[in-house]
Every structure is written in structure tokens, then in C-alpha cells.
Amino acid sequence: MCLISLSSLPDKPHNPMVNAGAIVISSLIKPRSNKAEKFDYVMEYVKKMAGQEYVGFSNAMFQSEKETGDRNFAIGYYMKEKKCFPPGADMIDALDFYFQLCSIEVTCESGSIMAATLANGGICPITGELVLSAEAVRNTLSLMHSCGMYDFSGQMAFHVGLPAKSGVSGAILLVIPNVMGVMCWSPPLDRVGNSVRGIHFCQELVSLFNFHNYDNLRHFVQKRDPRRPDGDDRNKSVFNLMFAAYSGDVSALRRFALSSMDMDLKDYDSRTALHISAAEGHIDVVKFLTDTCKVDPFVEDRWGNLPVDDAMQFGHDEVVKVLKEYQQVCRQQETQHTEAEHSPKLDTIESMV
Known part of the structure; x- marks a missing residue:
């Protein structure tokens, strides 16, 4: 492609x-x-x-x-x-x-990231790099939707309603815009060169979830909408986030961040994932939360402790250094933002330009 x-x-x-x-x-x-x-x-x-x-x-x-x-x-x-x-x-x-x-x-893994880049408007969800412009993504998805599945493209658009691209290797790259990318592989092909099981998977996916472009999100009640949170989702999110921070599982935290989870969630003690990872000395987790997720380093738990206080208490000097540098950066950004808000605005042509 x-x-x-x-x-x-x-x-x-x-x-x-x-x-x-x-x-x-x-x-x-x-x-x-x-x-x-x-x-x-x-x-x-x-x-x-x-x-x-x-x-x-x-x-x-x-x-x-x-x-x-x-x-x-x-x-x-x-x-x-x-x-x-x-x-x-x-x-x-x-x-x-x-x-x-x-x-x-x-591979299926790298292909799914390519699909996710298209689903994410051209920004690679792993690196955060802008690879394709929004216009290029729109044109590409339009082509995939209309003719990406060889002679089966019309039926694919009708029954699945999602942009996809198949290959004679048995692979199907499926894009669910603003949700996720999928890469499936199964070599047995049908008469037009598409994966038999791959097409069946796409059809089953759309029959279960309302991902079809023309599924009515309000009245298609028999289908599930994974984008709509349930009542217990917040408690599960807090538990999973804290456990990943405690375990030092950066991969899990990356998945949570990519699924738009609030990385500043607090537990019953008002402790965040940054508190937990700082207390445990997981430097990779601390760097991910600060450098990538841009979490708030000034959140106090119910005892009034900051994440940097936990790191100091348990003797994690490297974590303390990272957090203090990050706190300094956050203070500078807040100062610049405050100065920009209070700076005089001149209603002149020059200021508009």
C-alpha cells in the first residue's frame, strides 16, 4: 500500500x-x-x-x-x-x-501499529510522532474503504463499514478511526485473494460492537459501545493503574495512556500512580509518567506528601532527582502561562498578525 x-x-x-x-x-x-x-x-x-x-x-x-x-x-x-x-x-x-x-x-504487531497510526489521524500512538498529515490520512482511509479489498470492497463497505486493506499473504489491515487499528493474518484465501478467516473476524467484530460507520450510536442498543464507560470503570481503572505503577509495568501504563485513561487518577488515599512508582523506586515508570503523560507532580496525598517526598523517604535518589527537575519545568511553564494571560493585548493590526 x-x-x-x-x-x-x-x-x-x-x-x-x-x-x-x-x-x-x-x-x-x-x-x-x-x-x-x-x-x-x-x-x-x-x-x-x-x-x-x-x-x-x-x-x-x-x-x-x-x-x-x-x-x-x-x-x-x-x-x-x-x-x-x-x-x-x-x-x-x-x-x-x-x-x-x-x-x-x-508482523501482526507492527502492522497493527501502522493501522493505529491511521486511526490516530497520522500520529503514531507509540512514539507520538506526526507521520502523516490529517488530509493524507483522510484520503488513504477513503481509498481503503472504497477499494482496499479487491473485488470484495463493495461488500466489505456494506457489511463491515470500515476502511481495510488486504494482501495475498492472508493479512488484513483494519482501521477503526479514532479507536484502534487491527492487523490479522490467516493464509487461506477466497477466490478474490482475501483472507477467509480475516473477513469473518471483521464481520464478527462489527456484529458485536457498533464500529460500522453507519451504526446509530443512540438506537443500536443490541450492540456494545466500548467507547462508553460503565459505572465500575473508574474503580477498575484506579486499581489497574496503581497495580501497574507498583509493579513497574511500563507496557501496561503505555496501553492505559493510549486508551485515554486519566493518568492522574487517585486512590482512596489521594495517591496517584506517580506516588506509587516514586515510593517503589521504578525510575522507568516515573520517567514515562512525567515525560510522556505529563502528570501533575504537585498532588498531595491525604497525609500531605508529594511524590518526591515518597521517593526521598525510601531513599530513591535517582527518582528524587528526576522529580525535582520535572517540578522545576512545571513551575516554569506555569509562570510563563500566567505571564501570557496577564500580558497587555493591543487591538492593532500588528498584534493580530
Whole structure:
């Protein structure tokens, strides 16, 4: 799947979800660079989407694509005759690059992060890096929704109602906008090249949860809405958050943060996850809560102790240093914010600009 603006295509748009469009797009990526530079550029881009998780290359697949790519060569020559390639582009080089892109490997884990990046508006949920613009994500999801599943795309849009992209490896990349990304893999394919079990999973998912684009959230009562919190959710969240902080489980805390949990939740003693991790001396957890989650370091428990006080009490000097530096940063930011609020505002053209 190539992510590129359709406005840069010659003459008229080509569908990047099918071979012909993907081959043309291969000739448009960094047109004045050699194949090695082009491939490195795409690999780096894909790795950013995957949060630097595993993205590899299969040389065996690349050689197989070249040896059995007669149809793609025929498509390439036909498009060359119709002048579909930009001026100066070499059709054979574009095909070779296309075969390289077809040989990129991902795992279900890294593929799901790529899907989550699309679901998150182009921001990788693992690294927080803006990889794609919101407009590019919208265009990509529109293409995936309308033609990402080969000849099954219409039925997929009707029955599942979510953007997806399938591959002949048996993988299906499913995007639930503003919720999550899914990557499932099961090699048995149907007659149009889609994973049989993968499609069944997508249908079952939408039958249970109201993820279909046209499910009515108000009146579709027989479906569950995981985005709507239950009454006991807060107690469960507090327990899970505190236990993860006590155990030093950064992975669990990262999952909670990605699911929009309030990382400043307090227990019955008004203690936060930062209190717990500071008392236990879990420096990685403290850094994650301060650097990534930006929690409040000035919350007092019912005895009037700050997180830094707990770290000092139990002799965790490294944690004390991190918390004091973070407190200083928070004070500076608060001072700057206060000064900005009280600064005089001049109703002039210059101030507006």
C-alpha cells in the first residue's frame, strides 16, 4: 500500500490499491533518486508508521515477484504506451522498485501499529510522532474503504463499514478511526485473494460492537459501545493503574495512556500512580509518567506528601532527582502561562498578525 497524494499523478488519478496505480506511484516517489535511495526512503517512512517496530525485507519474495511478474510487465508496457508515467521515468526501474515494495515484511504487531497510526489521524500512538498529515490520512482511509479489498470492497463497505486493506499473504489491515487499528493474518484465501478467516473476524467484530460507520450510536442498543464507560470503570481503572505503577509495568501504563485513561487518577488515599512508582523506586515508570503523560507532580496525598517526598523517604535518589527537575519545568511553564494571560493585548493590526 503506497501512501501518496493523488493530486501528483499524471493526467488523471490512478488507484494505488491495485497494481497499475501502485506501479505508476512507484515512479513518482523521489523521482530524481536511485532505487536504493527510494527504497530506504519508503522503509524509513513505514518504520515511522510502525513506531520503529519490526519492518523487514524478503529477498526471496522480491526474486519471486520479478520472475513471475509477467502480468505486471504487461501492465507496465501498456501504461507506458498510454503515457501514464511522468516524463523521464524509466518503466523497468519503476517495476523493479514496485517489486521491492511488494517484498516489505511486517508482523501482526507492527502492522497493527501502522493501522493505529491511521486511526490516530497520522500520529503514531507509540512514539507520538506526526507521520502523516490529517488530509493524507483522510484520503488513504477513503481509498481503503472504497477499494482496499479487491473485488470484495463493495461488500466489505456494506457489511463491515470500515476502511481495510488486504494482501495475498492472508493479512488484513483494519482501521477503526479514532479507536484502534487491527492487523490479522490467516493464509487461506477466497477466490478474490482475501483472507477467509480475516473477513469473518471483521464481520464478527462489527456484529458485536457498533464500529460500522453507519451504526446509530443512540438506537443500536443490541450492540456494545466500548467507547462508553460503565459505572465500575473508574474503580477498575484506579486499581489497574496503581497495580501497574507498583509493579513497574511500563507496557501496561503505555496501553492505559493510549486508551485515554486519566493518568492522574487517585486512590482512596489521594495517591496517584506517580506516588506509587516514586515510593517503589521504578525510575522507568516515573520517567514515562512525567515525560510522556505529563502528570501533575504537585498532588498531595491525604497525609500531605508529594511524590518526591515518597521517593526521598525510601531513599530513591535517582527518582528524587528526576522529580525535582520535572517540578522545576512545571513551575516554569506555569509562570510563563500566567505571564501570557496577564500580558497587555493591543487591538492593532500588528498584534493580530
